Amino acid sequence: MTDGDRGRDESEAVPQDGSRRKFMVVGAGVVGACVAGITIVPAASILTHPLRVPTTSGSDAFIPVGRLAQFKGDKPVKVDLYSDKVDAWNRVVQVKVGSAWVQQRDGQLVAMSTVCPHLGCAIDYDAENDKFLCPCHDSYFSRAGEVETGPSPRGMDSLELQTEDEQVAIRYQRFKQGTEDKEPV
Numbered sequence: 186m187t188d189g190d191r192g193r194d195e196s197e198a199v200p201q202d203g204s205r206r207k208f209m210v211v212g213a214g215v216v217g218a219c220v221a222g223i224t225i226v227p228a229a230s231i232l233t234h235p236l237r238v239p240t241t242s243g244s245d246a247f248i249p250v251g252r253l254a255q256f257k258g259d260k261p262v263k264v265d266l267y268s269d270k271v272d273a274w275n276r277v278v279q280v281k282v283g284s285a286w287v288q289q290r291d292g293q294l295v296a297m298s299t300v301c302p303h304l305g306c307a308i309d310y311d312a313e314n315d316k317f318l319c320p321c322h323d324s325y326f327s328r329a330g331e332v333e334t335g336p337s338p339r340g341m342d343s344l345e346l347q348t349e350d351e352q353v354a355i356r357y358q359r360f361k362q363g364t365e366d367k368e369p370v
């Protein structure tokens with residue numbers, strides 16, 4: 186073998202070694218990615234599972250507030266609504282979600298939110314004047330919930346109420362404040 190032949194063999198061997206090294210690096214990368222995928226994908230799936238299924242309860246459900254007999258009088262009755270709160274990873278039992286005024290109107294039981302549509306203060310019942318009153322900025326509402334005086338841009342927000350087997354339940358919702366229209370939030 187001449188010096189020229191030896192030189193040509195050595196120079197041909199370099200790209201072969203380089204290709205093998207590159208192949209091994211790429212192969213190791215692919216294997217590593219597969220292993221990482223096998224581990225990460227199921228783990229991420231488990232961790233994010235609560236975010237992909239509807240687990241929040243309370244806001245859409247009808248919440249029992251008492252027996253029908255409790256609301257037979259001619260004065261409004263204030264009820265507090267409690268519900269289990271379930272978010273992605275936590276479950277908190279019986280959290281107060283809000284309050285409502287329940288009363289008879291034209292022979293029917295109705296419910297109105299205690300949240301003032303102006304800026305969200307709690308609306309009281311003024312028994313002396315037989316009206317609802319928000320003490321924050323003196324908005325007065327009639328027994329039907331209509332604005333009589335004050336800055337509230339709309340009447341008190343009605344809530345869905347249902348009676349089943351003498352049990353009264355309310356679907357609690359919150360609405361935008363400071364707007365003329367009643368828009369759920």
Ligand code: FES
Nearest residue numbers: 301303304319322
């Ligand atoms: S928050 Fe009720 S009148 Fe302002």
